[in-house]
Amino acid sequence: MSDFILPDIGEGIVECELVKWLVSEGEMIEEDQPVAEVMTDKALVEIPAPYKGRVTRLYHQEGEIAKVHEPLFELVAEGEEGENAGEGPAPSSAPSPSSAIGTEAGQPPAESASETASARVKGEAETAGSAGEVTEDFILPDIGEGIVECEVVEWRVAEGDEIEEDQPVVDVMTDKAMVEITAPKAGRVTQLYYQKEDLAKVHSPLFAFVPRDQESAPAAAEAPAPKQSAPPTVSGQPAAAKAGPAGKRIPASPAVRRIAREHELDLADLPGSGKDGRVLKSDVLEYLEHGKKAPQPAAAPEPAAQPGQPRRTEEQKARVEPIRGVQAAMAKHMASAAANIPHFIYSEEIDVTDLLTLRARLKPEAEAAGSRLTLMPFIMKAMALAVREYPVLNSQLNKEVTEIHYQPQCNIGMAVDSKSGLIVPNVKGVEKLTLLEIADEVARLTEAARSGRVSQQDLRGGTITISNIGALGGTYAAPIINAPEVAIVALGRTQKLPRFDASGQVTERAIMTVSWAGDHRIIDGGTIARFCNRWKSYLEEPQSMLLHLG
Structure with a gap:
């Protein structure tokens, strides 16, 4: 058993941020297999395994700062693990039988859940010869974006259920999206450590199960007695998920x-x-x-109010609801951006009459190809073309505000008002996509976001954002920048308004209002005005985009 020491990763770097664990405690890894992603001052670096073995401990959680020349994780080489098992467990590392029984009987887990779970799994494995059946804990893995806890939304299984490898076991809600946790191997679920709406910690046991190969072992008859109860939790509800008719x-x-x-x-x-x-x-x-009136306790009849006296009303209490998941992440992110980024607001009107006419002509052809063509693909494509001339709108600032990072491609995010809160998936490489490809991506991301199933990959890497608030109403807005991006635009409602034409005659035109917010540390008023004018010209004369498509 040895600690993996974080090596020098160049350019005089003494520390780095742990972005993502690619393995979990208890997992077997191969030599040179990626173990973690760390972010230095310059780039994202992948840390590989030095040799084959089992990861027994992760010293840092995602989002923490790891020091160079200090332990990053603990690794037991493949050969050493077998030798240690033959020698027997050390008294300080293995739980006593009484403590293991106490845990199974429903005692609350200790604060260091991951270490306790690892020790319990080791102890059970070492006594497998006498017990005949080994119960393994499934450790909640790292699920990205520096997440350290998640809410248990729905259990797909109940204690005693048989599960197959890769079968969905539970849905959990992170700060960003709904994540489906699958079974690592086939077996039988013996214990669910959390109930619905509990907060589960990353690296702590999520559920216990007996692998199928252990169930079929000859000594299975000597397996421990079934656990009497699940660990008590605050909610006090049964761990099994509620289901409709026929288990739906x-x-x-x-x-x-x-x-x-x-x-x-x-x-x-x-x-x-x-x-x-x-x-x-x-x-x-x-x-x-x-449909259903809550049962009310019997109360004495209220005396009739005397003429001229105000009628008494019962004092009502405010309903308190904790802010969790996506809403909590959005609250912190927006508060930080509003407090730390000086916003410059710039508003404009865009005549989209000709664009609506072009869309109406192309819509049947798009539908024949199975695509839903809205104005959004045109708006995104025009933005990607304008970014070529004004790349600072598609850049990012480093934390020290000493460098501008010009992004190699235009990944346009779109704010989606999902049931769980505001999230911003993005369409990757808009400058290289056709209008139909953009339309298909917009439809896919919108549906995934509203159903809470958007992937972490779709949420990463955005370079500039569109908020289509006009779909609900309103004209002008003051949007908050989605850091680390430096610009965002809010699209207002398109209205039919009177305007003067070239001959001075009043005519009806379709006018869309837009409101830009730019990071005033690197984007001045003149830059955002010239950029907006270029973007506007593509939308008001959509045929001009043909000259610049590549």
């Missing part, structure tokens, strides 16, 4: 499930008005108002 899962957001739980409602009893029968908050409130 009822789609609903964590906030909706929380309201239903507070009122002791079964989601299967609520008619869902959302897509695929999704139960919305309005459905729960409507049911509470008309």
Whole structure:
């Protein structure tokens, strides 16, 4: 067993940020297999494994600063692991039988859950010969973006269920999106350590299971007795997920499930008005108002109010709801951007009459190809062309505000108002895509974001953002920059307004208002005005884009 010491990674760097773990505790790794991604002052660096073995401990969590020449993770070589198993467990590292039984009987896990879980797995493995059946803990892996905890949204299995390798076991909500956790191997679930809406820590045990090869072992009859209860949690609800008829899962957001739980409602009893029968908050409130009245304690009849006296009303308390997941991440991100970035706001009107006419002509052909052609692909393509002339709009600042990083491609983000909060997936390499390819990506990302299934890859790497607030209403806005980007535009509602034509006659035109916000540390008013004028010219005369498509 030895510690992997973080080596020198060049350019006099003494520390780096741990961006992502590519392995988890207890996992077997091969020589030169990528183990972690770290961010230095200059670039993202991938750290490989020095030799084959098992990872027994991760010394840092994502988002923490790791020092050069200090331990990064603990690794047991393949040969050493077998020797250690033959020697027997050290008294200080293996839990006693009484403590293991106490844990299984439902005692709360210790604060250092990952270390406790690792020790318990080692202890069970060492006593496998006598017990006959080894229960393994599934350690919640790193799921990206510096996330250290996530909310358990829905268990797909219950204790005692048989599972197959790669079968979905649980849905968890991170700060960014819904993530589906799958089974590492086939077996039988023996314990769920968390209940719905509990917060699970990364690197801590999520559930316990008996691998199928252990179940079929000759000594399976000597397996430990079934666990009596699951660990108690704050929520006090059963760990198994609620399901509708024939075991079908009822789609609903964590906030909706929380309201239903507070009122002791079964989601299967609520008619869902959302897509695929999704139960919305309005459905729960409507049911509470008309479908089911909460039982009220019997109260003495209120004396009739005397003439001229005001009628007494009961004091009502505010409903408190914690901010979690995407909403919590958005709150921190927006507050930081508003406080640290000096915003320069620039607004303009764009005549999109000719663009709407062109879209109407191309729409049937796009539909024949299976694409839904909106104005967004044109807006994105025009933006990518304008960025060629004004690349500072597609750049990023380093944290020390000493360098401008001009991005090699234009990855345009689009703010989506999902059920779980505001998220910004982005279309990669817009400058290289056709209008139909952009349209297909916009449709895919919008659907994924609204259903909470957008991938981490789709959320990373954005270089400039569009907020289409005009789809809901409003004309002008003051958008907040999505750091580390340096510019964002809010599209207002398109209106039919009177305008003077070239001959001085009043005519009806389609006018779209736009509001830009630029990072005033590197973008001055003249730059954003010239950029906007160039972008505007492509949208008002869309045929001019043909001259610059490459």
